[in-house]
Amino acid sequence: MASKESMELRGVIARNQRWDLIVGTVGLLATALGVIILTLLFLDLVLDGWRRLTPEFFLNFPSRRPEEAGILSAWVGSALVMIVTAFTAVPLGVAAAIYLEEYAPKNWVTELIEINVTNLAAVPSIIYGLLALGLFVYILGFGHSILTAGLTLGLMILPIIIVATREALRAIPVAIREAAYALGATRWQVVSDHLIPYASGGIYTGVIIGLSRAIGETAPVITIGALTFIAFLPPIPFSGDPPAGPFDWLFSPFTVLPIQMFNWLSRPQSAFHVNAAATGIVIIVATLAMNGIAIWLRSRIRAKLKW
Amino acid sequence: MSDAMTATETGGSPSSLYLDRIRTMRHVRNGKERVIEAILFVAAFCAVAVTVAIVAILLYEASTFFAHVSLVEFLTGTEWTPLFERASYGMLPLLVGTVVTSFIAFVVAGPLGFLIAMYLSEFAPPKLAEVLKPFLELLAGVPTIVYGYFALLFVTPLLQKIIPGLPGFNMLSAGLVMGLMIVPYVASVAEDAMRAVPMALREGSYAMGATRFQTAMWVVLPASFSGVMAAFVLGISRAVGETMIVAIAAGQQPNFTFDPREPAATITAYIVQVAMGDLPHGSIGYQSIFAVGLVLVVITLVFNLIGQMLRRRIREVY
Amino acid sequence: MSEQNNATIVSEPLKAETRKFNFYYGDNHALKNVDLPVAERMVTALIGPSGCGKSTLLRSFNRMHDLYPGNRYEGEIRLYPDDVNLVSPAVDPIEIRMRISMVFQKPNPFPKTIFENVAYGLMVRGEKRRSVLEEKVEEALRGAALWEEVKDRLDDLAFNLSGGQQQRLCIARALAADPEIILFDEPTSALDPIATASIEELIAEIKEKVTILIVTHNMQQAARISDYTAFMYLGELVEFGRTDELFVRPRKKQTEDYITGRFG
Numbered sequence: 001m002a003s004k005e006s007m008e009l010r011g012v013i014a015r016n017q018r019w020d021l022i023v024g025t026v027g028l029l030a031t032a033l034g035v036i037i038l039t040l041l042f043l044d045l046v047l048d049g050w051r052r053l054t055p056e057f058f059l060n061f062p063s064r065r066p067e068e069a070g071i072l073s074a075w076v077g078s079a080l081v082m083i084v085t086a087f088t089a090v091p092l093g094v095a096a097a098i099y100l101e102e103y104a105p106k107n108w109v110t111e112l113i114e115i116n117v118t119n120l121a122a123v124p125s126i127i128y129g130l131l132a133l134g135l136f137v138y139i140l141g142f143g144h145s146i147l148t149a150g151l152t153l154g155l156m157i158l159p160i161i162i163v164a165t166r167e168a169l170r171a172i173p174v175a176i177r178e179a180a181y182a183l184g185a186t187r188w189q190v191v192s193d194h195l196i197p198y199a200s201g202g203i204y205t206g207v208i209i210g211l212s213r214a215i216g217e218t219a220p221v222i223t224i225g226a227l228t229f230i231a232f233l234p235p236i237p238f239s240g241d242p243p244a245g246p247f248d249w250l251f252s253p254f255t256v257l258p259i260q261m262f263n264w265l266s267r268p269q270s271a272f273h274v275n276a277a278a279t280g281i282v283i284i285v286a287t288l289a290m291n292g293i294a295i296w297l298r299s300r301i302r303a304k305l306k307w
Numbered sequence: 308m309s310d311a312m313t314a315t316e317t318g319g320s321p322s323s324l325y326l327d328r329i330r331t332m333r334h335v336r337n338g339k340e341r342v343i344e345a346i347l348f349v350a351a352f353c354a355v356a357v358t359v360a361i362v363a364i365l366l367y368e369a370s371t372f373f374a375h376v377s378l379v380e381f382l383t384g385t386e387w388t389p390l391f392e393r394a395s396y397g398m399l400p401l402l403v404g405t406v407v408t409s410f411i412a413f414v415v416a417g418p419l420g421f422l423i424a425m426y427l428s429e430f431a432p433p434k435l436a437e438v439l440k441p442f443l444e445l446l447a448g449v450p451t452i453v454y455g456y457f458a459l460l461f462v463t464p465l466l467q468k469i470i471p472g473l474p475g476f477n478m479l480s481a482g483l484v485m486g487l488m489i490v491p492y493v494a495s496v497a498e499d500a501m502r503a504v505p506m507a508l509r510e511g512s513y514a515m516g517a518t519r520f521q522t523a524m525w526v527v528l529p530a531s532f533s534g535v536m537a538a539f540v541l542g543i544s545r546a547v548g549e550t551m552i553v554a555i556a557a558g559q560q561p562n563f564t565f566d567p568r569e570p571a572a573t574i575t576a577y578i579v580q581v582a583m584g585d586l587p588h589g590s591i592g593y594q595s596i597f598a599v600g601l602v603l604v605v606i607t608l609v610f611n612l613i614g615q616m617l618r619r620r621i622r623e624v625y
Numbered sequence: 626m627s628e629q630n631n632a633t634i635v636s637e638p639l640k641a642e643t644r645k646f647n648f649y650y651g652d653n654h655a656l657k658n659v660d661l662p663v664a665e666r667m668v669t670a671l672i673g674p675s676g677c678g679k680s681t682l683l684r685s686f687n688r689m690h691d692l693y694p695g696n697r698y699e700g701e702i703r704l705y706p707d708d709v710n711l712v713s714p715a716v717d718p719i720e721i722r723m724r725i726s727m728v729f730q731k732p733n734p735f736p737k738t739i740f741e742n743v744a745y746g747l748m749v750r751g752e753k754r755r756s757v758l759e760e761k762v763e764e765a766l767r768g769a770a771l772w773e774e775v776k777d778r779l780d781d782l783a784f785n786l787s788g789g790q791q792q793r794l795c796i797a798r799a800l801a802a803d804p805e806i807i808l809f810d811e812p813t814s815a816l817d818p819i820a821t822a823s824i825e826e827l828i829a830e831i832k833e834k835v836t837i838l839i840v841t842h843n844m845q846q847a848a849r850i851s852d853y854t855a856f857m858y859l860g861e862l863v864e865f866g867r868t869d870e871l872f873v874r875p876r877k878k879q880t881e882d883y884i885t886g887r888f889g
Binding site: 013016017019020022023024026027028030031033034035037038041044045048091092093095096098099100103104112113115116117118119120122123124125126127128129130131133134135138139155158159162186187188209212213215216217218219222223224225258261262265266273276277280283284287288291292295299 | 339340343344346347348350351352353354355357358360361364365367368418419422423425426427430431439441442444445446448449450451452453454455456457459460461487490491494516517518519520521523541544545547548549550551554555575578579582583588596597600603604607608611612614615
C-alpha cells in the first residue's frame with residue numbers, strides 16, 4: 001500500500017522539484033548576468049584607459065592636448081575636499097548618533113529626528129548641491145570653494161555615519177553599560193570610556209563607506225559650480241608671495257576627479273574619452289579600495305566581537 | 308584619594324571625606340554632563356536642520372521664479388525653454404524624461420533585483436551567498452559617473468547596432484544602465500526583507516514536504532511582501548534622483564516625448580545643464596533649477612516615505 | 626551498549642526504528658549509536674536534560690538537518706512497512722517530510738489564513754480542487770479540536786488566534802497531510818496549562834490513527850501521554866522501556882536520578 005502511494009508522491013515531488021530547478025537556475029543566471037555585465041563594463045573601462053595611467057598623468061594639469069593632460073589638480077582637489085568632508089561629517093555624525101542611541105528620551109522629537117535621518121539618506125545627491133548653492137555659496141558667501149564642496153559632501157554623508165555609528169553602539173550589550181554605571185561612572189564617562197572605544201570599529205567602517213560615497217560624487221559638486229578647467233593648485237599655507245594664510249586653500253577654486261572625468265567625457269574627441277576612462281579607473285580603484293577595507297573591517301569586527 | 312585614605316585610617320566615618328568630595332563634585336559634574344548632552348542634542352538636531360534648510364532654501368530661491376511664472380503653467384505646460392529668448396516654463400517635458408528613464412530602469416532592476424534576492428536568500432548555497440553579498444555591496448558603491456561612461460561609450464554604441472538610427476544621446480541607454488546601477492540596491496533591500504522571515508516559518512513549510520520554490524513563493528514571499536515592495540519603491544526613488552547617468556547619456560535638452568529612443572533631459576540633467584552654464588544667479592532661468600529641484604524633492608520624499616513605511620511594517624511583524 | 630535489544634521490548638509492530646544511529650553537527654558528535662524502536666500507533670516520548678540530543682534525534686526523522694550545511698547522519702533510521710533507510714542520501718527528504726509531519730516547539734503558523742495554513746500540505750502536493758481542500762481542512766480541524774472555534778472565520782489570518790489555538794492549528798496542518806508519523810518537538814512548552822491539557826488530550830486521540838514521537842522536557846507529561854519512553858543523556862539513549870515500567874522501575878541509575886529529580 002505504501003509503495004503505490006509513495007510512487008504517486010514521488011511523481012508530485014518530481015514535478016515540484018522541476019520548479020525548484022527552473023527557478024534556482026533562473027536565479028543563478030540573473031545573479032550571474034548582473035555580475036557578468038558589470039564585470040564586462042569594468043573590463044571595457046580598463047581596456048579603454050589603462051594606457052594613460054602613467055606617472056605624468058598624475059603629475060600634469062589638464063590641457064587642451066589630450067595626450068598631455070593629467071589629473072594633478074583633480075586628485076589634489078579630491079583629497080582636500082575629503083579632508084573638509086571628514087572634519088564636518090565625522091564629529092557631527094558620531095555626536096548625533098550618540099545622542100540618539102544613548103541620551104534621547106523616547107518621545108516625538110526623537111521620533112522626528114529618526115524619520116529625518118532615514119529620509120536624508122535617500123534625498124538625491126543633487127538636492128544637496130542646490131542646498132549648498134543657496135546656503136554656502138550665496139547666503140554665507142563661501143563661493144565656489146573647497147570649503148563649500150567639503151561641507152556639502154559632509155552633509156550628504158552625515159546619515160551614513162549616523163546609521164553606522166548607531167548600529168555599532170546598539171551591538172554593545174546592556175551589561176557593559178550597567179557594569180560601568182555600577183562603578184559610579186556618569187553617562188558621558190560610560191560613553192567616552194566604553195561605548196566609543198568599543199564601537200570604534202563600526203564607526204570607522206561607516207566613515208570609510210561615507211567618504212567613498214563622497215569621493216565619487218559628481219552631481220552636487222557640479223551644482224555648486226566647481227570649475228572644470230583648473231591648471232593650478234590651491235595655495236600651500238605660508239608659501240608664495242605674499243605668504244598664503246593657513247586656511248586660504250579652503251577658499252580656493254578647485255576641481256575633483258569625477259568632475260574632471262565628466263568634463264573629458266563631454267568632449268566630442270575620443271582622445272579625451274581615453275583620459276575619462278583612465279580617470280574612471282582611478283576613481284573606481286579609490287572607491288572599491290575604501291569599500292573593500294570597510295567590508296573587511298566589518299567582517300573582522302564581527303568575527304572578533306562576540307559579546 | 309589620599310584624603311579618603313586618611314579618613315578611613317583615622318577611624319572617622321568611613322570614606323566620609325570621599326563622600327563630601329563626591330557631593331561637592333556633583334554640582335560641577337552635573338553641569339558638565341548637561342553641557343555635553345546639549346552639544347550632542349544640537350548635533351542630532353542638525354539632521355532636522357538640514358531638512359528644514361533644504362526646504363527653506365529651495366522655497367526661498369524658487370520664489371523669484373514663481374513671482375514670474377504661474378504654478379499652473381509650471382506644472383501643466385508642455386514646453387520647457389527657460390534659456391531661450393521667448394521662454395516657456397512648462398516642466399512636463401522634464402517630468403516625462405524623468406518618468407521614462409526611471410521606468411526603463413525599474414523594468415531592468417525590479418525583476419533582476421527580485422530574482423537575485425530570492426536566489427541569494429532561498430536557493431544559493433550559504434557559502435556562495437556569503438561571497439556574492441559583499442560583491443553586490445561593492446557594486447552598489449561604484450560612482451555613478453562611471454556608469455555614465457558605460458552608458459555613453461559602451462551601451463549606446465551597442466544599441467545602435469541593434470536599433471539603426473539611434474541618436475548618440477537617448478533615454479533607452481541611460482535607463483538601462485541606471486537599472487543596472489540600482490540592481491544591487493534593490494537586491495540588497497529585498498534580500499534583507501526575505502532574510503528577516505523567521506527560520507521557524509521556513510521549517511514549518513519544509514516539514515510539510517514543500518520544495519524550495521514552494522516555500523519561497525507561498526511562505527517567504529507573502530511574509531516579506533511589504534519589504535520587497537519597499538525595495539522596488541526605494542529603487543525607483545533612486546532612479547528618479549539619479550543625475551550623472553542621464554546627464555551624460557540621455558542628453559540635456561528638454562524634449563516632450565515618451566519615445567525612449569529619443570534624447571531628453573530629466574529634472575536632474577536640466578539642473579546640471581544650468582549649473583554648468585553661465586546664467587547669472589537671480590535670473591529666472593537660473594532660479595528655475597530651484598523650482599524643479601523642489602518638485603524632485605517632493606517626488607522622492609513621497610517614494611521614500613512609502614518605502615520606509617513598507618519596510619517598517621515587515622520589521623514590526625517579526 | 627544496551628545489554629538488551631530495545632526492539633524486543635515493543636510488543637506492537639514497528640513503524641520505524643533507528644539502528645546504530647549517529648549524528649554530527651560539523652565536528653560535534655551529537656548522537657551516539659542510538660537504537661530506538663518506534664511502535665506503530667503508539668506514543669513514544671523522548672526525555673532527558675536539555676542538550677541531550679532528543680530534539681536532534683527527532684529532527685533526524687524528517688531530515689530537517691538537511692536544511693543546514695555541515696550536518697551528517699550515520700547509521701540508519703528504518704521506516705516500515707517499506708523498510709527504507711530514511712536518512713540515506715538516496716532517499717528524498719521532501720518525500721520523507723510529506724509522510725512524516727512535525728509540530729514545533731513554538732507555534733509557527735504561516736502568515737496566511739487559517740484555511741490556507743491547514744491546506745498547505747495538500748497544496749504542496751498540487752491539490753487544487755476546492756471541494757477536496759475544504760473537506761480535508763474541515764476533517765483536520767475537527768481532528769485538532771479546533772473546528773468549532775474557527776469554522777466561521779477560516780479566512781482570518783492565523784496570527785489572530787491565541788497561542789493554544791495556533792498550536793492546534795499547527796497540529797491540524799500536520800494532520801491534513803495524512804502523515805504516517807507526527808513528530809512533536811516540545812509542543813506545549815510555550816503554552817499555558819489549559820492549552821497544554823487540550824493538546825495532550827488531542828495527542829491521545831490522534832494516536833488512534835497516527836504514530837507519534839514526542840520530545841518533552843516535562844516528565845509528568847511523558848508519563849501521562851506516552852506508551853513508551855526513551856531517556857537520553859549526552860547524546861546516548863540510556864534507557865528505553867514501556868512508560869509504566871520505566872517510571873516505576875528504571876533499570877539504570879542515571880534514569881532513576883533523572884526521573885526522581887536528582888539532576889536535569
